[in-house]
Structure formats: C-alpha cells, structure tokens
Amino acid sequence: MNDGGALRRQGYEAVVGLEVHAELKTRTKLFCGCSTAFGAPPNTQCCPVCAGLPGGLVAGRLNRRAVELALLAGLALGCDIAGYSHMDRKHYFYPDLPRGYQLSQDGEPLCRGGYLEFAAAGVPTRVRIARVHLEEDAGKLLHTPQGAMLDCNRCGVPLIEIVTEPDLRSGAGAAAFLRELRAVLLACGISDCRMQEGSLRCDVNLSVRRIGEETLGTRTEIKNINSFAFVEKAIAYEAGRQLEELVRTGQVRQRTLRYNPAAGRTEVMRDKERAADYRFLREPDVPELCVSRATVERLRRELPELPAARRARLQTAYGMRAEDAATLTALPGLAEFFGQAAAASAYPDLVLNLLLSDLLRICPGEPFVSPVSPGQLAELADLAGEGSVNRSTAKRLLPRLAGTQESPRALAEREQLTQIRDPGRIAAWAAQAVAELPRPAADYRSGRSNALQALQGRLMALSGGRADPVQAAQALRALLETNREEEESHV
Template identity: 35%
Template structure:
C-alpha cells in the first residue's frame, strides 16, 4: 500500500540572554559544572522567580518574524515534572497562554517556496544536564533555568527533506535575529519530530511516534526516512504502529525505542502563582524585525540577478552577507563578488580564526582586488597569487605593484611577442594551416613565457589566431 507521512516538529531554542529565564545567574556554556547557578536555580526555600525582560523581547521578536498573533499579556504556568533535572520538581512554562500562535513561516525546499503553519510559540526554562556513569547519575545545574523558546508547527511536512529544510531555515532565522547561536551540536537548538503514516488519500492521521532530541539537520532527515520505512513495514505486515518515543542512533542510522506511551501523562498544569501577569510594553511589541533570510534570498535574486544557489549560500552565513552588502556599495560586479566570497573566501575561512571577516580582509582591499580583476590589470592566475598574500594581511594594489604583476593588454606589445615566438618556431605556421589547433596553445604559451606571465591570456589567444590567419 502507498502511504503518506504526516510530520510535525517541535523545536527548543535556547536564547542568548546574559542571564537565565527566572534568575540573575549567568548563562555560561562550557563552564565548570555547577558554577553558573544561584539560589533560585536550585529552588532554595524563600526564593522567588524574576522574569527576564530580554527573553520576553526575544520571544516577541521571533513571534513577529513567524507572523504569529502575539498575546501582549505574558502569563506563566507550572508543569509538574518530577525529574532530577529540575530541582523544584516543576517547570515554569506557558501552557494555557502562549506568547505567539497561529503563525506561518516561508521556507525554500530546494528552490520551491513552501509555507509552514506555526501552531504556537511559548517561553519556558531549560532543565539541568545529566551525565550517566554506570549506575550513577551526575547533574550539572548550569543549564537549569536557561531561557527557552519552544516553536511547535502544524503537521505540514510530508518528507524528511522538507523537515530538514524547515529546521535549517529556523536555525538560520534565530541566528539572523541575534536571539540564539543556533548551535545544534551544543544543544542550543534541539528538535523533536512527530511522525505518523496514513494511506494516500486518507484524511485521518495514523498513530503518532515521537523521535526525541535530534541534534543535526542530516540526522533529522535520516531519522524521518528510516522511521517512514519502519512504520510502512509494520503496517504492511498487518500490525499496528505503537505510540512511543524513540531516539535516533547515529551509528546504526536507525530509530530505537525509548519508552512506550501507554497512558497520557498528567502534568497537572496550573497557573504559576509566583509570577503575576505581565503586560508587554508597546516599545517591545512595536520593535522592528530585520529582513528575514528567505526575503533576502528573494531580493538578491531579483535585484542582483543571482542564482537561487548563490543567494542561498551567501545568506546562510550572516557575516558573509554583511560583508557582501558592504562591498556592493563600492562596485556592482555582483557575480564576480559572490564567486570569490562563496568559493575562495569560504575555502580559506578557517584561516581567519577569531577575527571578523572585515578584520581579516578589509572590504576596501577586497574591492581593490576585484577591480584589478575586472579591469584585466591582473589575470585569473595572478589573482590567485594576490589573494593568497591578501590572506596574510597584504594590500592588493601594493602586492600587484611590488610583484610586477600588472597584466599587459596592449595589442601591439602582445603581437610583438607573438611574432618573436613565430620567428623562433616557424613550423607552427604550417601546423596551424594543417588544422592543428594545439599550435594556437603552443604560441600562447610562448607569449606567456616571453611576457613572464603578464600578457592577457584571453587577448593573447585572440591575437594569435588573428596573426596566424594572416600568415
């Protein structure tokens, strides 16, 4: 039987505020365990939560970017969550009144635009981190209380490719907005996938299976593709899919059962009594949201006639995008700029270390370099040599001058080298007349040798043919 996958995604996004969601303890990823904490994080008697204003502002910003209806009255609830990773025995979240809901997010799946419906976006606090060693469990409370935004979609995905494209696009969005570093490898952005299968044409959903804590874009697609095949095999065998929570094993590239959802868990939600409702200030609600990545890709394609691929590669690196927009203020050779940015600069990216791109290669130096290429002052081969020295901090115009790299475009000078080459190798004329095309390459090679690499190769090729035709 033919089946259709029905997929929804929940993303937990850690915010890059200076302090935690409900305490003044600092956010300090990678710090010594249990050092970035205070009395509120550990739920000491007599302590009360204090709401992080910046976290609310970030939540509003993302809600606006996702075109959500925003509730201007912030209200929190308790989710009774009796686990060792929450000292107080419950989590402060937004169950009944999410900050944003009924939104939408446009993404590109390959080059096709697809709109994903956003069910809700709510704020909550992260849990502590557990480390299991044999029969012992160690707990690091540094992460406890980290501000989280949870973004829940409708079941709008039908393939692993679509799901992966969405997560990648949302990760890029929070980085662009400056509200999260989006580091999936560090747990800053974590993803849960809900997937069920139904016969093609059927409206009702099948039995849902949850895949927890997917930590990379590739794993999201692979996990969904494996789970789709697994559930199809279960159904084709005449069995029922079990409602359960699974995880993805990277080594075997399979989903593995964690626990069966036999009953509905009662979290006994109720209004958080220690945090009164908070009215969001109009300045926060009216804050402007910068141009979104998907809109920027479309603009680059329209205004600068870039391909979807080039625009996407550029936009996926915010620092590269900012550099591009600085450079185009001085020149409009868009394709030339993008080629060097997305190919040569990206290939050498690891060499810049902790420097910003603008510190590593000054935008004006990059402009001077590209103008030297555009004006045929240097050849493509020479450009590679100049660029290599620029990576070490060199100024292109100075490099070109000191290295004597100025490309010769004077036709009379080049023809002089051609005649000299033919005088030394007269047999080439006969070879050319006998249809041997390699004779042209030979003469061009001789011209490059006589000019010490300074003759314009393209022009030299044209002039060699012209001279040989007249012999």
C-alpha cells in the same frame, strides 16, 4: 530508505510536525543572573535558583531580554502576541531536571498562530506555526568513571520552543523548513543556532496515513535530534518503519524514540501508551507577563529584513541565482557585507564570485567576520573586472590582503602582478613559446586547435603569469597562422 518515494508508491504519506528548541541569545539565565556562556567547567555557572536548591525561589526575576527575543521570534513568524501569559511548572522526574519540574508555558503561550514560507526542492511551501513559548533548559548528565554526574550550568538557560502544525510531508521538507527557520533566528539575533552546542534541537512528531485521508494516524515522537541531516534521515527511516509496522500489525504503537545516527535508525526510549500527564501548575513565584501594544510595536520595528525578503531583493537587484541569494542569507553578516562591497564596485558579479568561492573559504566561521574590508573586496573585483589583474591573480591576492588595510591595486603593482597587455612583449613571448615547443606548434598548424593550450601555458609561464590571457591567445594564433601561410606560399 528513499525519502517519501517508496511510501507514495504504496499510496501512503508521512505527516510530520516539529518542535524546535532554540537557545535564546541572552547573557544571563531566565530567572537568575548566572552566565549562559557555553563550555565552562561543570557547575561553575549556577546558583540556588537555577540549581533548584531548597529555598532557591525564582521570585521576582525574569530575564526581560529573553521575553523580548521570544516575542521577536513570534513576530518574525507572523504570530499573534498574547497580551497576557504566564509561566507554568511542567512536572516530570528526570535526573537532569533539578527541581522535578521545568518552567515552561502551557495554556497561555506568548505567541500563537504564525507561519513560515520557504522553498522545499524549489517548491514554495508554507508551514503553519502553532505556537512559540518561553521555557528554561535542563542540566546535563555526564557519565564518568566515578558514576553519573550532573552539570547544572545549562539549567535555567532561556529557550523558545517553536511548535509547527503537522504540515510537513518529508524529511527533505523538514530539513528545508529548519534551514529557513535557522536563517530567520540568526537574522533576528534571537539565537546563535549552534547545533553542535545544542543551542538548536528538534523533536519530530510523525505518523503515516493513506494519501487523501483526512485523519491523522498514531504518531511517534523522535526526541532531541541535533542536526538537519539527521532529522531528514530519521524521518525517512521512521516513515518507512511505521508503514512496515502498520502493514505487519495493522497499527502503529505510540512511542517515544531516539535517532541513532551510527545505526541510521530510530530506537525506542519509552512506550507511551497514553499521553504523559505533566500536571501543569501555574508558577506562583513568577508574575503574569503582560505585553503592551507599545512593546509589540517597538519590537516589530526592531525586526531586521527577513531572509525571504532579502533573498528576493538580492535576486532582483543583482540578478543572482537563487542558490547564491540563499547562501548569502544563511550566514549572519554575509549579505550586509556583500551589499557594501557590491555598492562600491562596478562589478557586483565579480564581488559575489570572490566572496562565495574565495573569501568564505578563508573565513568559514559563524557569524561571518571578514578579514578584508568591503572596500578592499570591491577594489579587487574592479581590478579583475577592468582587466588590470587576471582572475587567478585576483584569487591569489585575496588571502594576502587579509588583516591588512592595503589597497589591492597598490599591492598588485608593488608585487608586479598587474596584467601585461603590451602587444610587443606578448608577441615576443609568443614567438619564444612557439620556438620552445615545436611539436604543439606543428600540431596546431595541422589543424589540432587544442594544441594551443600548451603553447599558451608556456607563454603565461614566460610572462610570470602576468600576460593578458586573451591577448596571449590572439598573439599565438596570429603567429601560427602567419607562419602557416608563409609555409604554404613556399610550397
């Protein structure tokens, strides 16, 4: 279903709000010292506290770093920080929730009332953030041949939930928001945002209404989507489905859904005729959280340059395209690496080109860890820029520098890869190429100028790829045109 287009043609729009869960980058859990490392064997990273054993109280321990990271997220999103907040028990029965309640924040979240600005399909967009609060993750059900099994390793891992106002209007917009949010969380070191490990997940709240209408329609909630592409597709599908339901039955039923990526559609998890009553209870065993002004100011100083500011700076300073600035900003460590290499080189545009089209291909991991130093990349860009090696040689040299401390210039010289610009040697190769390929030579002389490519290819091959391509073309042209004049004079 075409995102938004079909809806708008019928006079409707989708109204979308997101609830994003991001796992905080802490070593230990929210209320105990168990490790948060991903991928350990089941139930090897839990204790009476996080596994909810009888008597396993959360008393007296709260992960300070988790609170600080939640506050950092609030500051990065321009939220107001609550001087006072507390944890609440949110009750519901689910097999992966060992205490029967999740520790979360209801009435007094840590952060409220921020916003995030980004470009959706080139259009500047602002989405308001209703709140950012701290909570704990649940466990994981594993379905095995012996039956359903519960893995408590993830129980109690600190999360933030970021709740937006219903400011989004399309799947593409939601995906653009999420990409920007991810860049912010990565830049600030708040979360690793590894979607395949579930460390960033998203619930979508969606309703449709006639364009121009102020009130919101009945919404459905699509739970736990773990890819931006699926968020986009789920919204497109669900908006169309709701409109169809609205037209057919006159109403939309409030429901909780899941997105089935294989079928490309949303499916009913449960009917939700009235709002769930979570019977929030202030957690008696966790003292209130008091955040001092001094703490807020200290954390504000800890905030790095945010992606939007960084993109603007890169575009202004280097004249790069918006897409390239976005790419540099999306991966933690990448923009810093570029900055160092570009500062050390006389050819920042070549640095950018080698970085984005070549270096990223050989180290696609996250965060960005380069196998060459910024200095090596800068020197390589300089070699290409000043013409000491040609572009394709520079690209071939890059993997050979990986993991070495070697100077690119020294490597190119030792391997005899530097460009040859001696006019005599180039003229000799030109003559040999013309002699070996008489037909293209004749074609060129009879006016088919693109026949020069074959000759130039041969010349480059004769030079072992080292001839300066500009000089090579000039030499061939000069040779063929001189011959033509001679032939003409003979007639």
